[in-house]
Amino acid sequence: MSAEAVGGSPGEVFAAFLKLGLTSFGGPIAHLGYFRNEFVERRKWLDEPAYADLVALCQFLPGPASSQVGFCLGILRGNGLLGGLAAWFAFTMPSALILFAFAMSAAAFTGPVAEGFLHGLKLVAVAVVAQAIWGMTRTLTPDRARAGIALGAIAIVVFFTGSFGQIAAIALGACAGLWLCRSEAAPHSGDLNFPVTRRGGIVALALFAALLLIPAAVAAATSSQAIALFDAFYRSGALVFGGGHVVLPLLQAQVVTPGWVSNEAFLAGYGLAQAVPGPLFTFAAYLGAVMGPAPNGLAGAAIALVALLLPGMLLVYGMLPFWDAVRTRPTAQAAMRGTNAAVVGILGAALYNPVWTSAVLTPRDFALALTGFLLLTVWKLPPWIVVVLLAGAGLSSGLEPVF
Numbered sequence: 001m002s003a004e005a006v007g008g009s010p011g012e013v014f015a016a017f018l019k020l021g022l023t024s025f026g027g028p029i030a031h032l033g034y035f036r037n038e039f040v041e042r043r044k045w046l047d048e049p050a051y052a053d054l055v056a057l058c059q060f061l062p063g064p065a066s067s068q069v070g071f072c073l074g075i076l077r078g079n080g081l082l083g084g085l086a087a088w089f090a091f092t093m094p095s096a097l098i099l100f101a102f103a104m105s106a107a108a109f110t111g112p113v114a115e116g117f118l119h120g121l122k123l124v125a126v127a128v129v130a131q132a133i134w135g136m137t138r139t140l141t142p143d144r145a146r147a148g149i150a151l152g153a154i155a156i157v158v159f160f161t162g163s164f165g166q167i168a169a170i171a172l173g174a175c176a177g178l179w180l181c182r183s184e185a186a187p188h189s190g191d192l193n194f195p196v197t198r199r200g201g202i203v204a205l206a207l208f209a210a211l212l213l214i215p216a217a218v219a220a221a222t223s224s225q226a227i228a229l230f231d232a233f234y235r236s237g238a239l240v241f242g243g244g245h246v247v248l249p250l251l252q253a254q255v256v257t258p259g260w261v262s263n264e265a266f267l268a269g270y271g272l273a274q275a276v277p278g279p280l281f282t283f284a285a286y287l288g289a290v291m292g293p294a295p296n297g298l299a300g301a302a303i304a305l306v307a308l309l310l311p312g313m314l315l316v317y318g319m320l321p322f323w324d325a326v327r328t329r330p331t332a333q334a335a336m337r338g339t340n341a342a343v344v345g346i347l348g349a350a351l352y353n354p355v356w357t358s359a360v361l362t363p364r365d366f367a368l369a370l371t372g373f374l375l376l377t378v379w380k381l382p383p384w385i386v387v388v389l390l391a392g393a394g395l396s397s398g399l400e401p402v403f
Contacts, residue, residue: 008045008077010086016043016077017070017090024091024277025384028244031066031279035073045077057323060336062241063312064281067091071313072194072320080195081317088313092305095278096285100301102272103289106265113395118264120368120394121271122359124387125248127372128274129351132245134377136344145180146341149173153345163235163253169342170239177338182330196320204318208311212238225293226303229260233284233307240312241336241343244280247308249350251287256354260291263354275387284308368393 016038024034032055039045046054058068067088074087141147153169160168215231218224232254240247248270255261269286276282288304289297319326326332360366372390375381 008079008083010074010078010082013074013078013083014086014090017074017087018094020070021091021094021278026382027274027280028064028066032069035066035069039073039077045073053323053327056327057319058316060327060332061312061315061319062238063315064240064244064279064309066244067279067281067309068312068316072316075194075196075317075320084313084317088309091278092282092309095273095276096282096301096305098276099269099273099282099286100289100298103269103286103301104297106268106290116394116397117391118268118394119359119365119397120391121269121387122264122267122355123365123369123394124271124274124372124383124390125267125355126351126359126369127376127386127390128271128383129245129248129347129355130369130373131376133344133348133351134373136340136347140337140340141344145176146337149176149180149338149341150345150348152176153342154349157249157346157349161253162257163250166250166253166346167239169346170241170339173338173340173342173345174335175338177335177341178331181337181341182334194320196317198321201318201321204314208238208314208318211311211314226295226299229288229291229295229300229303230307233288233304234311237281237308238311238315241339246343246347247281247283248355249346251283251308252350252354255287255291260293261287263358265290267355267358271387271391274383276384279309281305281308364397 020031020034020038024031036051040048040051054069054072055065058065058072061068070087070091071084075081075084077083078086137150141150153173156169156172157165159165211234215227215234219228219231233251236247236250236254239250252263252266256263256266266287269290270283273280273283273286282305284304284307285301288295288300288302291300291304294300295303360369368390372386375386375389376383
């Protein structure tokens, strides 16, 4: 059975996703499991093959996969775009508000105890990014060809720092994938018959392209910080292949390198983002709020959050009418394999700088970061528990007397 439009309302969609937005801990893979339990098994909004096909589409495209799947489920049940927006808002806002509140109170959080707590959050970032690389390496670079693409991506981002190096690594990864990663097409699991017309899909894809090109030119011509902020986060959201953690190096190049956010504040917020429910991309709300140049605060948080999530939503909405034709093409799949391998290299370089170099300063830091990594990978503890433990360890170091 395909994913046909079923009767429902945006209000029903909002209520269902608000519950998940308040309780969905564990990152994008866990979110997909929550969605399956709630909407395939319990509510029966769609069947298993259609859900598998929807997940495949969202993992193929750049953007936050769990938010994109939720957005599409809202479109399906809410019979159109309004349902998708209801799902997006309900799933995203709880964690965005928590991170915004932390950003607003961070300025008053000073002293040795606060510094220890924030340092503990930076150690969380080390453990979480290392865990992401560990998992992605096994699934996205399982052979020599893709491991070589990942190493090539590391070399590119090391010698060409900033966003240019990352874009170049992704582009060359796609080209290398076309050459080295061809294989048989993935099996066809289901059909996506969502209430989205081809005309609507083309409009969404055209808007995606326009927002990728026009704001950069306008920001350069007008020196508008608001447009520059939108452009930085939008371009980062448009390049996030391979999982939510990849947003770390992309955003670091956009906001830390030009001095909008300090590296310490950046990593502390990223560590805290592991402890809240909902999508990791709500980290953008924190960054927009703590930013040095205005707009910041509530306006900065809103611009950054919408800009980071918007390209993924436009892409998945635009691709829904065309996915069944695209997914069977070996060239598209080969390019995607190369892109994903390059992403592993980009995230590997970010693990060293800025994550490791900013957080692991002493043997004690190394021991704590390694403990967090083992708790995530071997003991399989939820990330929020690791956040509590490492932040508490950092907090205790701030309480230690100095003789």
